[in-house]
Amino acid sequence: MVKQQQATFNEVHPSPPFWSARFSLPNPPTPGTFMLADLGEPLRTVLFPAFIEDNAFITLLPPRHPGTHLLPGSNVDMIGPVGKGFEIGSIDNLLLVAEDRYLPPLLPLLRAATGVALIVEATTRAMLPQIAHIPPAVELYMVTRDGSAGLLGPLESESPAPTGLERAAPHFKALITWAECIILSCAPERYPALAAMVRKTRLSVPENFAQALVQVTMPCGIGACEACRVKTKRGERRACTDGPVFNLLDFDGVE
Amino acid sequence: MTWIELAPRHKQGLPIPSPVMPAAGTFGYGPEYRDLMAYKAADDAYLLGAIVTNPVSLKPRHAANTRRIEVRNEQMLVHTGLPNPGLKAILREHRNFWQRQGIPVIIHLIATNPYEVAKASGKLSRDDSIAGIELGLRSDISLREALDMLYAAQDGGEKPVIVRVPFENVDILAPALAEEGADCLTLTAPPRGLLPTEDNDAGEGTLYMRGRLYGPAMFPLLLQHLSTWCRALEIPVIACGGISSPADAQACLDLGAKAVQIDTQLWRDPGLLPRIAQALIDRQQEEEEFSSFET
Structure with missing residues (x-):
């Protein structure tokens, strides 16, 4: 049951490359689910939690986002929590994979298993997230597409790296073998290639082994408008109500 | 509130309990908003005049592969491709819910030719x-094609037929459709527009998105059409386009519209529809009390 809630905006501060905004409300979202906030725009804004407390959540917003202009103490009308979130059982080895701007929804999972590895891929060094967000116990792999820091991306590419750079793909494959569960948050058009890599690397893939968060525009957020449909192997699905978390392998072979 | 007859010329009629309903494409098929808005008031009075479904085709349709939404200031372009699982699946999935609600259900029917319209109309x-059909037409449809679609809907079945008239051709289509037997007209379907998208990268030239235009800018254009056509046509008119407050809805009714449809404003403010309905009920009660006091 989706509910309307009144949230209170508490504070906002820079957290490069994002802005961190905190809202308190009776029922905060769980990892992978989201809130639809009325921030005065023509459409409600989708807010994924980056940090979750008992009666509050923190979301990370891009610069100039309307949420960064709110005044502390102001009321914000929210719908949610909406959608199907991540399902992680009791596991030891969890692999998180995110592109820079899609990273925040994975942050609540940094302590979801005994061993957590995080691959963050950014276009360039400046877009990599603050290390302060990452607990020291997390094994962190930084990947940049231009090779300006860490390993060379994209993750799907297995072509030889220029001299002095190291490709990320072999590390990614090794981590796929190590992990008991993989959670991805990337541009949806990358999922078919990433699904193919997972399928080729693992001989057998258990149910819910690889979960992909789909972040697309969700105008209504409750399955009414049909604008957020995504193609899967099982036919078209609504990102808002059938997702936003899908089985990654549902995108395997989808054009 | 007294029921409003949307199809006075039809043998079955199409009475609705409230003049407020959602526009096709914004509300799903009915169950989607049940947790977010009251379909009935506390005293069991109907707030929702009808459930107008998302566009439904005879056969399943897939979503558009292009960008689906582009927002600029208060306006937005929407192009979903009108995906739906087909008429048979929709009826099977939602019939029980509709029957439990007791609210008239209007199927928004889309088709590419009169044959499909006739076949779907026969099934309905x-x-x-199902209380009635709202026929959706292409924005560039000719008068001949529009009339053929109307005849097919009428000949193929027995439900009252509302035609949602494309914004681009109201002056040509509305009088002819009314003359040729449409039971009611929805003025209007949103016009088509073009916007540069936010995806534009340097070096690739400007990328554009085409879609139907929604937003408050549609409201004065709607009133312009209503002021021309509500009194000139001999059939009821439903107003649709940019309505975002009880005052907007009242303005449409004052120009002669029998009912109003709320479109994309619902996505931001699901409570808008019942709020408008309640305001119209309250106003009608006030007027009735005032007139009884006068007599």
Whole structure:
């Protein structure tokens, strides 16, 4: 049951490359689910939690986002929590994979298993997230597409790296073998290639082994408008109500 | 509130309990908003005049592969491709819900040719959970094609037929459709527009998105059409386009519209529809009390 809630905006501060905004409300979202906030725009804004407390959540917003202009103490009308979130059982080895701007929804999972590895891929060094967000116990792999820091991306590419750079793909494959569960948050058009890599690397893939968060525009957020449909192997699905978390392998072979 | 007859010329009629309903494409098929808005008031009075479904085609349709939404200031372009699982699946999935609500259900029917309209209309005429059909037309449809679609809907089945008139051709289509037997007209379907998208990268030239235009800018254009056509046509008119407050809805009714449809404003403010309905009920009660006091 989706509910309307009144949230209170508490504070906002820079957290490069994002802005961190905190809202308190009776029922905060769980990892992978989201809130639809009325921030005065023509459409409600989708807010994924980056940090979750008992009666509050923190979301990370891009610069100039309307949420960064709110005044502390102001009321914000929210719908949610909406959608199907991540399902992680009791596991030891969890692999998180995110592109820079899609990273925040994975942050609540940094302590979801005994061993957590995080691959963050950014276009360039400046877009990599603050290390302060990452607990020291997390094994962190930084990947940049231009090779300006860490390993060379994209993750799907297995072509030889220029001299002095190291490709990320072999590390990614090794981590796929190590992990008991993989959670991805990337541009949806990358999922078919990433699904193919997972399928080729693992001989057998258990149910819910690889979960992909789909972040697309969700105008209504409750399955009414049909604008957020995504193609899967099982036919078209609504990102808002059938997702936003899908089985990654549902995108395997989808054009 | 007294029921409003949307199809006075039709043998079955199409009475609705409230003049407020959602526009096709914004509300799903009915169950989607049940947790977010009251379909009935506390005293059991109907707030929702009808459930107008998302566009439904005879056969399943897939979503558009292009960008689906582009927002600029208060306006937005929407192009979903009108995906739906087809008429048979929709009826099977939602019939029980519709029957439980007791609210008239209007199927928004889309088709590429009169044959599909006739076939779908025939299927719907045998379904007691459906009160009427709202026929959606292409924005560039000719008068001949529009009339053929209307005849097919009428000949194929027995339900009252509302035609949602494309914004681009109201002056040509509205009088002809009314003359040729449409039971009611929805003025209007949103016009088509073009916007540069946010995806534009340097070096690739400007990328554009085409879609139907929604937003408050549609409201004065709607009133312009209503002021021309509500009194000139001999059939009821439903107003649709940019309505975002009880005052907007009242302005449409004052120009002669029998009912109003709320479109994309619902996505931001699901409570808008019942709020408008309640305000119209309250106003009608006030007027009735005032007139009884006068007599």
